[in-house]
Amino acid sequence: MPQASERSRQSDSRGAKTALFDEFARLAQALANGRRLEIVDVLANGERTVERLAAETGLSVANASQHLQVLREVGLVRRRRDGTRIYYELRDAEVFDLWRNLRSVAAQHRAEVSQLADAYLGARDSLEPVTRVELLRRLKRGEDVVVVDVRPAEEFAAGHLPPAISIPLAELRRRLRELPRDKEVVAYCRGPYCAFAHKAVRMLQQAGFRARRLEDGLPEWKAAGLPVIAMAQRRS
Amino acid sequence: MPQASERSRQSDSRGAKTALFDEFARLAQALANGRRLEIVDVLANGERTVERLAAETGLSVANASQHLQVLREVGLVRRRRDGTRIYYELRDAEVFDLWRNLRSVAAQHRAEVSQLADAYLGARDSLEPVTRVELLRRLKRGEDVVVVDVRPAEEFAAGHLPPAISIPLAELRRRLRELPRDKEVVAYCRGPYCAFAHKAVRMLQQAGFRARRLEDGLPEWKAAGLPVIAMAQRRS
DNA sequence: CTAGTATTCAAGTAATCGATTAAAGACTTG
DNA sequence: CAAGTCTTTAATCGATTACTTGAATACTAG
Structure with missing residues (x-):
């Protein structure tokens, strides 16, 4: 944007409008990077240190830090210091709404997105995902459903569905015996573009379980105003 | 974004995730330009030709066209041809929601935005704006309110509040006599970051009218699901 | 205070972006 | 089909972006 700074400096009406828009x-610019969006998507599940974010997104620490500065400068995230490490989190719920709105428009209007989503998440679900409403109804009726949170344990601790048990995807294979074979297993993770629950359901189905995926993840559940349980906070 | 294209080309899991995000x-990138956001803001009030958009935003026609291509490539706008000219419009209501969400987050978290908004729109309103709910209540009660749409006549024709009369800002000064002095005048335009209604209210107040601004513009009224009247379409 | 860890900053480089200008396309009208 | 209008494309250039590497900063523990 070559002239942007020049035009912004003006103070007449057009210049003021230019500067405002x-x-x-600038806010959109902060979201205009795939790595930053991955960071936002992870942060929607709770605060993280720079190092963990870097590990989860496959970025170098320095690079992750730089991206976080960009998000921070426009107010999308904030941070708190805890000893030598710094935890970042989304500024508020509206930031998550914005990210959800963005990906929703992208998914609706761009064929590329659904193709790439399939490529990443695996082919379409063999079974329809369970909607939030359906899950709530079945839980209330006392039907036989087991809800499994397959995200890392830290995220479960930061907030999870009330009936959920935590079995991180990495541990799922060796903890299959903890799951009942006479109930349906409903797995969820970080959201519709997180691969954990997709993988979990495939693994469970191959192991002979009746398993389905919740339509989307914990952040969306929370954003829908449904109850979330958080465990005692750990401060280093 | 130097490596982006390389990484996107991979087909392993990380590469697929990278490509998806x-x-x-890319969608956010399309919104990451002030001129394109001005275009979106205008288009929320109805379709426009390239030439008109260029005039309204102060861009050259070629430049406006290029911005429109960017918006079109990501599916934010679509176009229809009418003889020699081409009309662009927002793809659907969700695109407007996205723009509104974006500016809402920006306004909430960034002090710069409200400063720049004041600089562009003039100091804070001397009177609180009228909320949609309040206006509806007063209209239903038959209280004495005159609603004035101060946008260009074309936009009024494309859709307006049912009780509104059209007096484009440019004509307001010489059409003051059409407005009653015993009623309150409520002016609206394109939205909270459009200067028309602000200017109209200042002009009216200086001329001795009781005038206030509607809290935001027609697109928001429409997005709230409230009734909108459109006049017969003109085709070239 | 020193060593150690976590994070941020700074410099360098390849890629991308935005505006201008000029030329080419697309359609209508005579 | 030729002239005219509206729109798009191509080429150019200065400015910005993102990642890497290496060094600086901030804090804790001993």
């Missing part, structure tokens, strides 16, 4: 654009 | 980012 450039400011809105 | 890069695709989301």
